[in-house]
Amino acid sequence: MKILSKEQIYEGDKLTAQRQNISSTELMERAGTQIFNWMHMRMQGAQVPIHVFCGIGNNGGDGLVLARHLVNHGYNVHTYVVNYSDKRSKDFLVNYDRIKQVTKEWPTLMACEEDFPTITPEAIIVDAVFGIGLNRPIADWVKKLFQHFRASKAFTLAIDIPSGLQTDSVPESENDVVWAGYTLSFQSPKLIFFLPETSKYSVQWEVLDIGIDLEYIYKLNTEAELIGKQEVLPIYKPRKRFSHKGSFGHALIVGGSYGKIGSVTLSSKAALVSGVGLVSAYVPKCGYVPLQVALPEAMVITDENEKFISNISFDITPSAIGVGIGIGTQDETLLAFENFLKENKAPLVVDADALNLLSKKTELLALLPKGTVLTPHPKELERLIGEWKDDFDKLNKTKAFSKKHEVIVVVKGANTITVFQDKYYVNTTGNPGLATAGTGDVLMGIIAGLITQGYEPLSASVFGVYLHGKAADIILEDFGYQSMIASYVIDAVAEAYIDLFKQPEQPQVSEAEQEES
Ligand SMILES: NC(=O)C1=CN([C@@H]2O[C@H](COP(=O)(O)OP(=O)(O)OC[C@H]3O[C@@H](n4cnc5c(N)ncnc54)[C@H](OP(=O)(O)O)[C@@H]3O)[C@@H](O)[C@H]2O)[C@@H](O)CC1
Ligand SMILES: [K+]
Structure with missing residues (x-):
């Protein structure tokens, strides 16, 4: 609307x-x-x-x-x-x-x-x-x-x-x-x-x-559009009968450090449930066993370092890459990220500490491929665009940032707003149950997963934010605001997809309206 x-x-x-x-x-x-x-x-x-x-x-x-x-x-x-x-x-x-x-x-x-x-x-x-x-x-x-x-x-x-x-x-x-x-x-x-x-x-x-x-x-x-089911349905790409896992791309999720491997597990799993054909996770060595055990569907590539990422190098050709969750802001990681950006040609989703690395060394912004998706929460956004006077100032600054760097910015909040060039896409799904650890990792995985499947980065952002919120709305009845956790949101993405094709309930016709007609 x-x-x-x-x-x-x-x-x-x-x-x-x-x-x-x-x-x-x-x-x-x-x-x-x-x-x-x-x-x-x-x-x-x-x-x-x-x-x-x-x-x-x-x-x-x-x-x-x-x-x-x-x-x-x-x-x-x-x-x-x-x-x-x-x-x-x-x-x-x-x-x-x-x-x-x-x-x-x-x-x-x-x-x-x-x-x-x-x-x-x-x-x-x-x-x-x-x-x-x-x-x-x-x-x-x-x-x-x-x-x-x-x-x-x-x-x-x-x-x-x-x-x-x-x-x-x-x-x-x-x-x-x-x-x-x-x-x-x-x-x-x-x-x-x-x-x-x-x-x-x-x-x-x-x-x-x-x-x-x-x-x-x-x-x-x-300038602004409200995103509900009617707006995302035309974005959805139906699957062809003769498709195979190669048709839906290979997602790579880069992140994690000692004690924060769970974030990569959540993102990788979210990418899988969003529909990718293959997912690989790139983590420090300490992430190998936990990931293989928690997520047998994912392949795991490890860094040479035990506890944090020091050199992002791999010999696969991912369709899209999600980077940043649980990665930390160590100097070695910053250097690894910079070297990775210099080489990388794949579409990118940048989240969490990778956003902080961009704020730490703003020259790196110039290395992002056009149409890169950034998914900051308010603090990360402030580090990127500076302080704002009020919400309108925030949106204007985000818009200017998006234009200058040719990136899509997903401003996370109660109504997540995706900003690209001159336009705001205001999401309508989601609820306060999402204010819990790991839901951002899930969102990043879904968006990276959608780009992997061939969605344009802007469509992937708008659709991904919608699906993520819808999944949370679907499980609200079962878990309430307090007991919702990120893994449950992943489990409900399937239902969020299915819900796209449910017939809407017939609107009630009021007696007053009947009288008028
Ligand atoms: N157009 C249509 O066909 C339809 C319109 N619709 C309805 O019209 C509404 C907009 O109406 P509106 O433009 O008359 O303005 P409204 O908000 O009622 O304000 C009244 C006037 O007060 C003035 N004023 C402003 N600030 C002031 C202040 N601080 N202290 C004192 N005065 C102040 C200012 O006039 P000014 O003095 O600046 O000339 C302003 O015009 C809209 O919200 C919807 O409800 C619907 O019926 C659908 C069809
Ligand atoms: K009023």
Whole structure:
């Protein structure tokens, strides 16, 4: 799913109105009605107090449409206009008139703290104060209102975006923003739903379809894309009936040091379950026995050194190489890595300490083949690109780094984001159970394994991140967040592949939607 910028969203609204020959008021009616349908399906007329807080722009207009439908359906609704400016939008005004026609209880105008209503914890707050039009600092009393929402502990439903957030920046203080339990967004999810510093403002989100012109969306090139099953299915390469193990390449996993051989075992096994024909592991001598015992499917090549890698040399021709897990940052290893990079022609995935070696000696970056995949966790990323001010700065710096060195950077996190050239691929699978030893080794093995099988490095990264997260989601039911370990994730990769071809469940059709049609 494409993640549109604010400008692209406004353009989509405008084009849709033109091409479908409808007014912006009608588009707002659709938006507000969709929100109403969503609530009505869940609430079924329940008399819980609903407080709808509307700003004076189009986000507030959506709130007024919703409030009118709630009134018409007999809900216990209170509507407020948060009067932070006199410049009311045209469609706000149209809907302000319309709601006055359906109820004697006109919206309450609010202009200062004294106007705040009491909100009980069992009430529902609808936040339609600011949408994507927020463009400057917010008045103090409005920030106080947001804090009042939060203090009430009432369930908060944000329309389009939690008020106080902008689509392309991180707020200065968490007190300046609405903390929403749920956000119903129009046209496109917002990038801020997926970034570590801003995702907390919306626990859950959903996109409501307001019938934006499909051709516009289809042709649009967006900076960010959300990666789910629909996006990875076209990447998947079906197997031919007459294929043999030679058809799926030979992966080489280079890594390990004394006490850290397990990382290579995990990566090599992950490469195998991703589908490679053959896997070899290159480890220091101390890794020979453990690897052969733990993973009989792998071949093992050993370094001349007992405890760490000192010279990466082998006489096989791997289709792709994953390097760095458990390798350490010894000077001898750094030299071995440098010599290896000077000779190597195979596509590369670089992880863990090999990333730290790159940060230690940045000249080595020039030796990476084009399209090398780097898979840093936040600390490793910081060593590569330097400190960042906030999440957007981090993404911009990563993008610049990716362009400069012509590499793909997989920024690991709750929503792992693969960055390549001008584009962000935001993954949707995975869960906090993955915050455990060895899961990074597994991810590296899967990506290296996919490149080995002939996937382009970018596709392998996006698909690999998806499969890895999906495997973790599949085993969540059995192991929970606490007891999930990296080996179980490997075991579930098979199920993640199979899941690609499961039919999606039929969406529920709400009574409200049936009524409308
Ligand atoms: N377009 C469409 O057809 C559809 C739009 N939809 C909805 O519209 C929403 C966007 O609406 P919007 O552009 O009117 O902006 P909104 O977020 O309501 O803000 C209101 C105005 O406040 C102002 N302002 C900004 N910052 C401020 C501040 N700190 N303190 C005081 N004032 C401030 C600023 O106006 P300015 O004063 O800068 O001219 C701004 O315009 C979108 O999120 C979605 O919910 C849907 O209905 C689908 C169809
Ligand atoms: K809002």
